Amino acid sequence: MTTRLCLLFTLLLCAPAARADDAAELWSRSCKSCHGPDGRAQTRLGQKEAIADMSQASWQKAETDAELRDVIANGSSHNPKMKGYKDRLTPEQMDALVRYIRTFKAK
Numbered sequence: 434m435t436t437r438l439c440l441l442f443t444l445l446l447c448a449p450a451a452r453a454d455d456a457a458e459l460w461s462r463s464c465k466s467c468h469g470p471d472g473r474a475q476t477r478l479g480q481k482e483a484i485a486d487m488s489q490a491s492w493q494k495a496e497t498d499a500e501l502r503d504v505i506a507n508g509s510s511h512n513p514k515m516k517g518y519k520d521r522l523t524p525e526q527m528d529a530l531v532r533y534i535r536t537f538k539a540k
C-alpha cells in the first residue's frame with residue numbers, strides 16, 4: 434500500500450515536467466527535420482519549400498493558435514509536404530506543439 438502511494442506521488446510530481454519536455458521531444462522527433470530546431474526552417478527542405486521563419490514576430494502575429502492547430506492536424510492546403518498529424522498525435526500533443534511554436538518568437 435505504501436509503495437503504491439509512493440509511486441502515485443512520484444508520478445504526480447513528474448507529470449507536469451514530462452509534459453513540457455514532451456513538446457520539445459515531439460518537435461525534434463517529428464518537425465525539426467524540416468522546420469529546424471528553432472522553427473526558423475534553416476534546413477534544406479525549409480529553404481527549398483520556403484517554409485516560414487517561425488521566430489519572426491510578424492509571422493507569430495499573423496497566425497492564430499487555431500490556424501496553427503489546423504495545419505498541424507490536417508496539413509497545409511498550400512504544400513503537401515506539410516502533412517496532417519491527426520492520426521499520429523493526440524489532441525493534447527498538437528496543442529502542446531502550438532504552445533511550443535509560440536516559444537520560438539525572437540526576443
Ligand code: HEC
Pocket residue numbers: 459460463464465466467468478482483484485496501502504505509510511512514515516518530
Ligand atoms: C517534411 C517536412 C515537414 C515536416 C516533417 C513538418 N513540416 Fe510543418 N511545414 C512544412 C512545409 C513545407 C510547410 C509550409 C506549408 C505552406 O506553405 O503552407 C509547413 C508549414 C507548417 C505550419 C504552418 C506555417 C504557416 O506559415 O502557416 C505549421 C504550424 C507547421 N508546419 C507545423 C509543423 C509541426 C508541428 C510539425 C511536426 C509535428 C511539422 N510541421 C512537420 C514541412 C514540414
